[in-house]
Amino acid sequence: MIDAHLTALAETALAARGAMKPAIEAAAAAVAAAVRAGNKTLAFGNGGSATQAQHFAAELVVRYKGDRPGLPAVALVCDGAILTACANDYSYDYVFARQVEALGRPGDVALALSTSGTSPSVVKALEAARARGIVTILVTGTRGAAEAAKWDHGLVVPSAETAHVQEITLAVLHLLCAPLDA
Numbered sequence: 001m002i003d004a005h006l007t008a009l010a011e012t013a014l015a016a017r018g019a020m021k022p023a024i025e026a027a028a029a030a031v032a033a034a035v036r037a038g039n040k041t042l043a044f045g046n047g048g049s050a051t052q053a054q055h056f057a058a059e060l061v062v063r064y065k066g067d068r069p070g071l072p073a074v075a076l077v078c079d080g081a082i083l084t085a086c087a088n089d090y091s092y093d094y095v096f097a098r099q100v101e102a103l104g105r106p107g108d109v110a111l112a113l114s115t116s117g118t119s120p121s122v123v124k125a126l127e128a129a130r131a132r133g134i135v136t137i138l139v140t141g142t143r144g145a146a147e148a149a150k151w152d153h154g155l156v157v158p159s160a161e162t163a164h165v166q167e168i169t170l171a172v173l174h175l176l177c178a179p180l181d182a
Helices: 002-036 049-061 082-089 097-103 120-131 142-150 163-179
Strands: 039-043 073-075 109-113 135-140 154-157
Touching: 002 039, 002 109, 002 135, 002 142, 002 154, 002 163, 039 049, 039 097, 039 120, 049 073, 049 109, 082 097, 097 120, 109 120, 120 135, 135 142, 135 163, 142 154
Parallel strands: 039 073, 039 109, 109 135, 135 154
Antiparallel strands: none
16 A cells, blocks of 8 residues: 555656646746735635645745745635635635635735635635736646636646645645745
């Protein structure tokens, strides 16, 4: 089991290096350009992707590898009052979109994480971002490839295996941070 998982992960990582490199570079440049222009990144996702959104925001606000001033990023998954009020008063489908409407400004980046790429709450937030002139990035697996093609930057991990999509997503998030620490 251990050997099989790690072997499959290594194979997915090698496939991602070839298939995703230009998309990762373009998305990293978009995040860096937004930060340099004084804009922020709004990161969001559900379940494991929610924790990865928090991780990404922490890497920008606190640090990735080196000491540098904090950079503007917000994980839209952290405020229980906002999430539950929206889910109760509207629908869970709008928990991120409402926050994008409230917090997002033209030139910001909406960083959506979804292993399936089809979560209604993630898609609606990307739609809200696009309507406001916010750069849209979706990191997903192969099941979300069609959805990824709709946004400014669609990063498709070459796997349908949720665990491997999550593992490669973490590497992608670190690669999005790297130019900001350079």
